[in-house]
Amino acid sequence: MNPKNSISQIKRLLGRKYSDPEVQRDLASFPFRVTEGPDGFPLVHVRYLGEERTFTSTQLLAMVLSNLKGIAEGNLNAAVVDCCIGIPVYFTDLQRRAVLDAATIAGLQPLRLFHETTATALAYGIYKTDLPENDQLNVAFVDVGHASMQVSVVGYKKGQLKMLSHTYDQSLGGRDFDEALFKHFAAKFKEEYKIDVYQNARACIRLRVACEKLKKVLSANPEAPLNIECLMDEKDVRGFIKREEFEQISASVLERVKGPLEKALAEAGLTTENVHFVEVVGSGSRVPAIIKIITDFFGKEPRRTMNASECVARGCALQCAILSPTFKVREFQVNDGFPFSIALSWNGDSQNTPQQTLVFPKGNAIPSTKVLTFFKSSTFEVDVLYVDPNGLQIPQKISTYTIGPFQTSKGEKAKLKVKVRLNIHGTVTVDSAIVNAGG
Ligand SMILES: Nc1ncnc2c1ncn2[C@@H]1O[C@H](COP(=O)(O)OP(=O)(O)OP(=O)(O)O)[C@@H](O)[C@H]1O
Ligand SMILES: [Mg+2]
Known part of the structure; x- marks a missing residue:
């Protein structure tokens, strides 16, 4: 484990000021060091090639993209320059520009920054052979990821999709459940074992990892144990939680799920009866309590037709192929909408x-x-x-x-x-x- 040197969630820092309250909140749980750069944007500290170095989030994203470019080139045995990059729909002008800059640094040329919601909708619709000629088929997509939630309502007709609305909560995702479990067990262990994990970065990480696993177990089982050897002060800890209690301690997170659903429907100008199908993507939505909220809201069982981890990448690949002169793709029109005024x-x-x-x-x-x-x-x-x-x-x-x-x-x-x-x-x-x- 090399927590101080393993950088994650670059998406959360990108194109945001260090002083941004969301950034400040995120930093509290990141194990790596971040300081304020001279321009007011975050600088991430790492040991790189044996030296203490700082990188901007744009540079870090460029490294990721450059790595992906290498993988794609290795697989295709050809140079890869043109690409399509998936971004959350809530990305601001500045965040979008940061992604474009990172792509340029990595030697890539984005043909399009593509909303993740729209990519999912394209991957869903392009191969559907039963889309209606005249009536519109309305599908709601709910994506609960690690840090954020995005909802879109899409109108399909033969050969085309139209984005009717997209809404989001940019700070509601799987990690909030991990955090609720983390706080719960940190308090419990303080009482039972007299250890304060907050005082020990390594213990914090190990407990967070264990809580994420616990959450996943609770998606399939009504109860789950938590055992960590030598968590801190050479103490082994044991815990246990039922799904019901998990739902109680994460009630404040669950309460927020309905907001983006209501807003998406209102902005699309539809009622739940006019939504023909509900599709869930994003692995954060595997929490049964989330599925229940979605089911109750729409009055129908959501489906999981798509491969939740691949649908955005597939949609981006399809959009890239549509835009590129090199590939021939079946005719499909993508009418996306901009989320801001x-x-x-x-x-x-x-x-x-x-x-x-x-x-x-x-x-x-x-x-x-x-x-x-x-x-x-x-x-x-x-x-x-x-x-x-x-x-x-x-x-x-x-x-x-x-x-x-x-x-x-x-x-x-x-x-x-x-x-x-x-x-x-x-x-x-x-x-x-x-x-x-x-x-
Ligand atoms: N079986 C499961 N039950 C509950 N949660 C799960 C399960 N499997 C994965 N997760 C959670 O899903 C989240 C990751 O989902 P996903 O891969 O869709 O996120 P992401 O696209 O990386 O994040 P974001 O969309 O916020 O940028 C993590 O919080 C992970 O713990
Ligand atoms: Mg996602």
């Missing part, structure tokens, strides 16, 4: 009156372009903003563009056409500004 804001004529317009409302098709018209006499700035960053603890502003200088005729205002793009990766850019002479 994006606005542009700028200063009005009297300089102090900020104006704002919604450019891409939530659910907007990806990719998409909009052209806005401005009448301006001199250089000006536009900000790209999240309209409602609520639920995401991030700054509202994504980026600022300076538009100008441009020529105007004698005190007249120029007419400018500003092109804003929501690109295929789900990042927003101001692509161009053209002075329209006819202004």
Whole structure:
């Protein structure tokens, strides 16, 4: 075991400030050392090639991607450059850009950053031969992973899928159950064995690992034992828990499962009767209490048609093949939707009156372009903003563009056409500004 040098959950650090409350909460349980870099982003400390080194999360992701590239190249016996990378739907502009940067460092060229929800939906639908010609088949996908939960409602017709809604809780997943068990047994062992695992990093890790195993056993059995030899102070510990008690101690986690389900249905504009099938993916959903909540909510048994660990990768591979000129794939249209509302804001004529317009409302098709018209006499700035960053603890502003200088005729205002793009990766850019002479 080399806990201080085994880096995991890079996804949690990527594109997030060190001061982000979510990052701070995560750091409390990470065994490796993370400090704040000069730019305010986390730096991970490791011993690398015999030296103490620090890496950004982008660099670490690049190492993972580079390793994956090597594996793929070994298997295919050919160079791999084009790829499609699965990302959680809740990834912000900054997180998406960090993934793109990591891919570039690894020598990869992403044809698309693809929402995990959409990848799953594509892998499910593309080979389905019984999709209706006219009526829409509505399928809800519930993915409970290690750290997060994502829900999507997808409308299928022959040869196409449309993302009707996707919702998420970016901090609700299997690890929360591990943590509930961990706290439970840490307290128990303190009382019974007079050991405080919080004082010993190695004991913490061993107890966490044992709790994760225990949780898995409880998915199949109504009760489970926990035995760890020499956990701390040369003491062997023994514990035991019933599924019922496990559900009680994780009640606060279970309570949160329903929220994203309700929201997904409401945003898709459907009732549970209009959802024809419910599919669960993600191994975190193996907890029986989660399945019960999903079953009660939709009023039907969820299915597990897909290989839960492979569906995102399969969907990404299919999307990559669809986008690549090298492969021939059956016709299937993927109409994805963007999970955030994006606005542009700028200063009005009297300089102090900020104006704002919604450019891409939530659910907007990806990719998409909009052209806005401005009448301006001199250089000006536009900000790209999240309209409602609520639920995401991030700054509202994504980026600022300076538009100008441009020529105007004698005190007249120029007419400018500003092109804003929501690109295929789900990042927003101001692509161009053209002075329209006819202004
Ligand atoms: N039999 C099981 N019963 C309960 N939980 C399980 C079982 N098998 C795996 N898990 C849990 O599933 C989680 C991993 O699921 P998955 O592989 O879908 O996550 P991930 O995709 O890596 O995470 P995320 O989607 O949050 O980024 C872990 O918390 C693991 O403990
Ligand atoms: Mg996952």
